[in-house]
Amino acid sequence: MQMTCETRGPVCIMRVESDRIDAAIAIQFKDMFRDMAATAPGPVVLDLAQVTFLDSSGLGAVVAARKLLGAERTLELAGLNPAVEKVMQLTRMNTIFLIHATRDAALAAHGVAPAA
Amino acid sequence: MTNLARAPSDPPAGGGSPTIGWGYRTDIGATREQVSRALVRLNHELVGLGLERDALIPTELVLAEVLNNIVEHAYGDSAQGDIALEAAVHSNTIWCQVIDFGRPMPGGKIPPALRYDLDAMKVSDLPEGGFGWGLIRDLTTNLIYERTGQENRLSLSIDLDC
Numbered sequence: 001m002q003m004t005c006e007t008r009g010p011v012c013i014m015r016v017e018s019d020r021i022d023a024a025i026a027i028q029f030k031d032m033f034r035d036m037a038a039t040a041p042g043p044v045v046l047d048l049a050q051v052t053f054l055d056s057s058g059l060g061a062v063v064a065a066r067k068l069l070g071a072e073r074t075l076e077l078a079g080l081n082p083a084v085e086k087v088m089q090l091t092r093m094n095t096i097f098l099i100h101a102t103r104d105a106a107l108a109a110h111g112v113a114p115a116a
Numbered sequence: 117m118t119n120l121a122r123a124p125s126d127p128p129a130g131g132g133s134p135t136i137g138w139g140y141r142t143d144i145g146a147t148r149e150q151v152s153r154a155l156v157r158l159n160h161e162l163v164g165l166g167l168e169r170d171a172l173i174p175t176e177l178v179l180a181e182v183l184n185n186i187v188e189h190a191y192g193d194s195a196q197g198d199i200a201l202e203a204a205v206h207s208n209t210i211w212c213q214v215i216d217f218g219r220p221m222p223g224g225k226i227p228p229a230l231r232y233d234l235d236a237m238k239v240s241d242l243p244e245g246g247f248g249w250g251l252i253r254d255l256t257t258n259l260i261y262e263r264t265g266q267e268n269r270l271s272l273s274i275d276l277d278c
Contacts, residue, residue: 024149024152053155053177059247060247067244071119091251110235
């Protein structure tokens with residue numbers, strides 16, 4: 001799997017460049033997230049627009065990512081596809097994360113204008 | 117290896133008259149990677165039947181949980197073992213049967229769903245696992261587990277409208 005990291009204002013946007021976060025790549029996701037989160041101090045927005053499938057192992061990895069940032073930093077999610085949203089709802093994890101419709105909406109919520 | 121064939125047994129009565137006469141059987145090696153690939157293949161087959169992608173979300177999720185449980189618990193991550201997955205679509209229901217030869221379920225029973233009180237939790241206490249059986253139980257009907265000899269057999273059905 002691949003992830004990209006982009007800093008916009010105070011926000012670090014991590015985009016998952018894979019269509020699945022499942023048991024096969026959950027550990028890899030966690031490792032990549034940890035490495036990227038260490039390079040930026042602020043809030044993190046995880047852009048999941050490309051992810052069309054998340055299972056409970058993938059969800060566990062996203063929760064682990066949240067915990068890794070500690071109570072001082074936030075992890076927000078953006079661009080949830082229907083399958084990802086379904087898992088978040090069924091496990092009630094949608095009450096734990098601030099969820100934005102899109103990456104640009106997440107940026108706007110932090111006062112950052114979207115790229116032209 | 118994937119081969120298309122009629123499912124060996126008819127689903128129980130009461131599922132409505134079959135509108136799609138389709139059955140599928142595949143053998144999956146007990147690793148997370150092979151499970152992931154098998155799910156993508158099955159989804160591709162089902163979409164090819166004309167089923168809506170969004171209607172298949174519960175099926176892929178349930179089977180991901182069931183199959184990865186077998187990899188992790190029945191076979192204990194030994195990377196050895198086979199899983200047979202059978203699926204059949206009748207009317208608006210998908211019937212699945214999953215067979216493995218690993219350890220039996222704890223106490224010979226399907227584990228209960230774990231429910232967490234997330235509102236009361238500190239970030240550091242949030243659960244990173246244990247969601248699987250809750251998802252399976254929420255999204256299936258007719259969930260039956262049988263242990264016969266060395267064989268585990270889990271049967272379930274999933275409503276395509278849910």
